[in-house]
Amino acid sequence: MISRVCKNITCAATAATVLLFVEASCAATQFRDEGIAAEASIKEYIGSNACPECHQGKYDDWSGKHMSNFVRYRGDNTESLPVDLGNAPIGADDVFLIVGDKKKMAFVDEHWKVLPYQYHIGKQKWIKRNEWRNQDYRLRCGSCHTVGLNPKTRQFVELNVGCEACHGPGRRHVENAAGKKMKVPGKTDGHDVLFTCRRCHNERRKHARPIQTFGGVFHGKGL
């Protein structure tokens, strides 16, 4: 069930890529996260949907984690918006992307603009976020909330923290698994595992709680 939802998200992401071309010519303003590109060119990525064929166990395990599905297209959400919009400062039709499902939610419109309100799920409260007004989600948020981002074209491969956000680009590995090894964080990349996590869990954004320790393993058992 969860895997199916994730697949939809990735399909939708591909469809949305078309939209990115249209917007690529918009003048860009400089922000702190703008220009933080993925570690490789977008062509070298393939998306998490290419992995379960050979790594079903890892895929299922990842699908159950928030990092795989905390951003979703509203079109995938059969229950429409997961919040009561009765007294909301935004209309349901404004929402194209929903970001977050635990404590807070942000909303993005069909032009990739972050709406200037955040919803606090626990307190059931709307919080004004003027600094988000008219910010492009891909540039301001995409370096940690997408995979394979190219800030120049504003294209990306996948919403959410896909396999390749931690294991590096996978297209060549999918074509020839034995010939092209993937990176294994903390094992084959010459770094502590936290090095990979800190790409996103760092101080660049206040809400991106840094991960100080990581004792266990990321995945459960199974390939």
Ligand code: HEC
């Ligand atoms: C530097 C990396 C980074 C950037 C840039 C970033 N985020 Fe995040 N974001 C994170 C991380 C990491 C978490 C998870 C924090 C945690 O759970 O400890 C997160 C969590 C969230 C959540 C909460 C999810 C929940 O379920 O409670 C929302 C909403 C969110 N981000 C929205 C945004 C928006 C909107 C932007 C752009 C304006 C943005 N983020 C930019 C790294 C980032």
Ligand code: HEC
């Ligand atoms: C066609 C089958 C196939 C697909 C598709 C595939 N893998 Fe693999 N993967 C393998 C095999 C086989 C190994 C073991 C290679 C070895 O030991 O030589 C492996 C190993 C790995 C490893 C351990 C490091 C290494 O390369 O040996 C990681 C990490 C990995 N795969 C991630 C992924 C990710 C992420 C995807 C999707 C982008 C993916 N794989 C898609 C077959 C596949």
Ligand code: HEC
């Ligand atoms: C590409 C950016 C990125 C990378 C790399 C990354 N994370 Fe995250 N992580 C996020 C975002 C965004 C969220 C917010 C999703 C959410 O609301 O749960 C998150 C959420 C989490 C959470 C809480 C959510 C949950 O699943 O319950 C944990 C724990 C976590 N990350 C651990 C890690 C660890 C450990 C690593 C390194 C092995 C790592 N992350 C690498 C972006 C990243």
Ligand code: HEC
């Ligand atoms: C948040 C980072 C992160 C994400 C996302 C992630 N992995 Fe991993 N993966 C790791 C880490 C760290 C390890 C090292 C062992 C562990 O902690 O489980 C690992 C280990 C593996 C291994 C075993 C490699 C070995 O030889 O030890 C495979 C295969 C693998 N991951 C595949 C995947 C696939 C397929 C996906 C997506 C469905 C995925 N991973 C998503 C962090 C991640």
